[in-house]
Amino acid sequence: xxxxxxxxGQLHCDGVPISRMVGEVGTPFYVYSAARVRNNLRRLTSxxxxxxxxxxxxxxxxxxxxxxxxxxxxxxxxxxxxxGELYRALTAGVDPAQxxxxxxxxxxxxxxxxxxxxxxxxxxxxxxxxxxxxxVAGAQGRTANVALRLRPGVEADxxxxxxxxxxxxxxxxxxxxxxxxxxxxxxxxxxxxxAVHIHIGSQLADASATLAALDTVxxxxxxxxxxxxxxxxxxxxxxxxxxxxEDQAIPSIENFAAPIISRLQSTASHLQFIIEPGRYLVxxxxxxxxxxxxxxxxxxxxxVVMNGGMNALLRPALYDAYHxxxxxxxxxxxxxxxxxxxxxxxxxxxxxxxxGRSLPPLAPGDSLALLDAGAYGFTMASNYNSHPRPAEVLxxxxxxxxxxxxxxxxxxxxxxx
Ligand code: LLP
Numbered sequence: 001x002x003x004x005x006x007x008x009g010q011l012h013c014d015g016v017p018i019s020r021m022v023g024e025v026g027t028p029f030y031v032y033s034a035a036r037v038r039n040n041l042r043r044l045t046s047x048x049x050x051x052x053x054x055x056x057x058x059x060x061x062x063x064x065x066x067x068x069x070x071x072x073x074x075x076x077x078x079x080x081x082x083x084g085e086l087y088r089a090l091t092a093g094v095d096p097a098q099x100x101x102x103x104x105x106x107x108x109x110x111x112x113x114x115x116x117x118x119x120x121x122x123x124x125x126x127x128x129x130x131x132x133x134x135x136v137a138g139a140q141g142r143t144a145n146v147a148l149r150l151r152p153g154v155e156a157d158x159x160x161x162x163x164x165x166x167x168x169x170x171x172x173x174x175x176x177x178x179x180x181x182x183x184x185x186x187x188x189x190x191x192x193x194x195a196v197h198i199h200i201g202s203q204l205a206d207a208s209a210t211l212a213a214l215d216t217v218x219x220x221x222x223x224x225x226x227x228x229x230x231x232x233x234x235x236x237x238x239x240x241x242x243x244x245x246e247d248q249a250i251p252s253i254e255n256f257a258a259p260i261i262s263r264l265q266s267t268a269s270h271l272q273f274i275i276e277p278g279r280y281l282v283x284x285x286x287x288x289x290x291x292x293x294x295x296x297x298x299x300x301x302x303x304v305v306m307n308g309g310m311n312a313l314l315r316p317a318l319y320d321a322y323h324x325x326x327x328x329x330x331x332x333x334x335x336x337x338x339x340x341x342x343x344x345x346x347x348x349x350x351x352x353x354x355x356g357r358s359l360p361p362l363a364p365g366d367s368l369a370l371l372d373a374g375a376y377g378f379t380m381a382s383n384y385n386s387h388p389r390p391a392e393v394l395x396x397x398x399x400x401x402x403x404x405x406x407x408x409x410x411x412x413x414x415x416x417x
Pocket of ligand 1: 058079103201238240276277278279280319375380
């Protein structure tokens with residue numbers, strides 16, 4: 001059963017009616033199902049089981065401490081991209097040996113923090129970063145494990161903002177640059193250049209671009225061996241898709257994994273593997289609950305103005321992303337009117353959460369839920385127009401707890417002088 005479903009006509013997250021949370025917490029809030037996050041991790045683990053990968057949850061998708069603690073308890077590792085994410089992971093009690101540190105722009109201070117903490121791997125993206133990391137590790141008298149992030153020159157089938165493997169992408173290095181670093185390995189006495197990393201994009205339509213990238217990676221690994229070096233670990237990144245629309249043809253995680261597994265089992269069975277899923281683990285475990293403030297008619301269509309918009313959930317404005325919008329009480333089909341736009345309060349025409357939706361009669365004070373908002377929802381929320389960010393709630397069975405309170409007006413100015 002999905003985390004969000006109707007029970008006795010009321011929308012629930014697992015065992016809790018959303019309307020109860022609306023009453024006790026107040027909108028806007030994000031709500032996450034702990035059971036669904038656990039279930040997603042188990043399903044992903046079993047889909048990739050033949051490769052026995054270390055699963056490093058990509059914190060950027062949802063970095064609430066309660067989510068990190070939950071995944072830590074389930075045995076996940078973590079993928080971080082900043083000192084702030086490292087701080088969050090450590091605060092959640094994560095063992096640094098379970099952390100991979102990625103990111104295209106790590107500062108010296110961030111590298112120092114990572115080396116000092118003792119993270120397992122640094123996914124490095126340029127020669128300059130390799131040199132900087134070597135200095136930082138040397139200064140601390142440590143040796144750091146390095147994965148070279150390759151730019152395989154593969155255009156993944158996804159939104160252009162989240163494709164990262166193309167020839168002109170800012171991410172990673174060309175294989176030739178990587179080989180040059182391997183050739184110079186003795187210049188970096190404080191590093192172990194032992195792994196290869198790719199991440200070619202997010203919400204990948206299927207595994208085809210990943211398989212194309214693997215051709216490049218496997219060639220690279222053979223070339224490394226000609227320098228009498230060896231690669232121990234291959235980090236495949238994240239990007240595993242979820243269906244945002246009811247009818248969206250997205251491969252199941254098992255079908256996505258199968259061709260990758262068979263390719264790697266036949267050619268690279270001596271390697272250890274890491275994967276960095278973000279969206280797959282948390283997206284469908286979360287929803288954003290907003291309240292209707294106004295209902296108006298524009299050009300013959302109904303427009304409902306909510307108490308949160310692109311400030312709370314940026315994905316529709318930034319990627320034209322689709323999120324299902326559902327009422328808290330199941331409505332008889334006779335009551336549903338099509339062509340409703342759901343918009344936010346922000347002074348931008350891009351602040352439209354959904355267009356052309358079929359929804360029941362709505363009045364100020366009613367609430368709606370935007371589904372599949374557990375990934376890249378709260379983490380991309382902002383205070384634009386000086387709106388406090390939504391609260392966050394975690395459901396465990398038939399109880400719930402607030403895992404992030406509503407921001408206050410005082411929070412808005414707290415860091416200002
Ligand atoms: N590893 C690396 C190096 C990444 O850059 C990312 C995501 C991931 C793993 C996790 O990817 P996932 O499994 O979640 O697809 N804000 C966008 C998605 C941006 C993804 C950025 N990198 C969205 O809302 O769709």
